[in-house]
Amino acid sequence: MTSQKKIAVILKGYPRLSETFIAQELLGLERAGFDLTLISMRRPTDTKRHPVHDEIRAPVHYLPEYLYQEPLRVIRGLIRSSRLPGFKAAFRAFLKDLRRDLTPNRFRRFGQAAVLCAEWPAGVDWLHAHFIHTPASVARYTSLMNGIPWTCSAHAKDIWTSPDWELEGKLSHSRWTVTCNQTGFDRLRELANGKNHVHLSYHGLDLDRFGPFAGAHSLRDGSDPDHPVTILSVGRAVDKKGYDVLLKALSLLPADLCWRFVHIGGGPNLGAMKELADKLGIAGRITWNGALDQQDVLDHYRRPDLFALACRITADGDRDGLPNVLVEASSQRLVCVSTNISGIPELLRDGENGFVVPPEDPKALAAALERLIRDPALRKRLGEAAEQRVRAEFDHHTSIRQLTTLFKTEWQAA
Structure with missing residues (x-):
């Protein structure tokens, strides 16, 4: 690289099993020659790590998650940062934000910023x-x-659960922002007030890590109780993933169909999901695996017959952008069924390389699942088309090249 600038990357938490797309990007930037330091606002809560986390060399600096837990560190941070020339401007911005958002969270972010300034990594x-x-x-x-x-890199929940005034302020102050799906891009561009510094950049997939599946998915058609069709889903048990809708859809499948459902992921709603499955009378057909590392997940993509994810928009506006698990599953020729929200239709074209149904519609989802269960030839055709699209258009090296260009261009301008 022509520049020796060092980058501090602020993350909500690190490492996280549910954010492989971020870890993949960090590793890609390191391999492209960037010198990174990771700043995490929370300590890890997952008990496992993905292999990619062990390949990232950047040191990790943890901020105080809650200010009251490390009061002396916060006080030292405020005293030292108060001597900086821009502290008054930052404090005025904080007070302006506080008038619109009088929450403990707002105080926490300002305190974390003060600590970060006081403990600023050398050379960054x-x-x-x-x-x-x-x-x-x-x-x-x-x-x-x-x-x-x-x-800044914006994704999904952060875009759709943030008020317009806050997004406008951040967009006006950042040098550039990237986002990973068209709907998020359109919203940020609208809020950028004519400033042409918002860019669309799909995360893509590390296709070296997710190499082609040399085997073949089964030709099961749901008619044999000894060889049921397997439906896989990977995702945290949270509202926006729509697992209640998916479970209801499974319960609507005809009685003559033989199927099993496999779920991978943790999350706060996992207990409620299990209770719902029991209430619907399908608990005996379900395997709950909990959170797994990336290598185990890759192995599971190669076993089942189809993949399902019933994404939705929640009451507070939270939603997925383009779930990376759909890209991962497609890379293994596994046909996917999902919903037509956010960036999902940017990957899945209904009837061409997967099925896309409306959100909050168990009947439509059940119909799509039934059609794929009964027709292994259709699964094969759509799965092959899905893999071709991913390998042609969703290679994460493209995103790394885009980010490299953005950083270099901005550094030269600065």
Whole structure:
């Protein structure tokens, strides 16, 4: 690389099993020659790690998750950062935000920014936030205090659960922002007020890690009780994943169909999912695996007959962007059924390389599942088309090249 700038990357938590797309990007940037330091606002809660986390060399610096837990560190941070030329401007921005958002969270982000400024990693002269909600708040306050320029990667929940005023403020202050799906891109571009610095960049997939599946998915058609069709889903048990809708759809499948459902993932709603499955009378057909690392998940993509994910928009606006698990499953010729929200139709074209149904519609989802269960030839055709699309258009090296260009261009301008 022509520049020796070092980047501090602010993350909500690190490492996280549910954010392989971020870990994959961090490793890709390191391999492209970037010198990274990771700043995590939370300590890890997952008991497992993906192999990709062990390949990332960047040191990790943890901020105080809750200010009251490390009061002396926070006080030292405020005293030291108060001497910075930009502290008054940062404090004015904080007070302006606080009038609109009088919450403990707002105080926490300002305190974390003060600690970060006081403990600033040596040699770092650029700041990048993953997620435009709380990590970008810390990045913005930090940048105002110490004058370090910052950029941002926005994803899904952070875009759709943040108020317009807050997004506008961050977009006006960041040097550039990227997002990973068209609907999020359209919203951010609208809020950027004519500033042409929002970019669309799909995460893609590390196709070296997700190499072609040399085997073959089964020709089961749901008629043999000894060889049921297997339906896989990978995702955290949270509202936006729509697992209640998926379970209801499974319960609507005709009685003559022989199937099993396999779920991979943790999450706060896991207990409720199990209770619902029992209430619907399908608990005996379900295997709950909990959270698994990436290598185990890859192995599971190669075993089943189809993949299902019933994504939805929740009451507070939360939603997925383009779930990476759909890209991963498609890379293994596993046909996917999902819903037509956010960036999902940017990957899955209904009837061409998967099925796309409306959200919140168990009957439509059940009909799509039944059709794929009964027709192994259709599964094969759509799965092959899905893999071809992923390998042609969703290679994560493309995203890394885009980010490299953005960083270099901005550094030259700065």
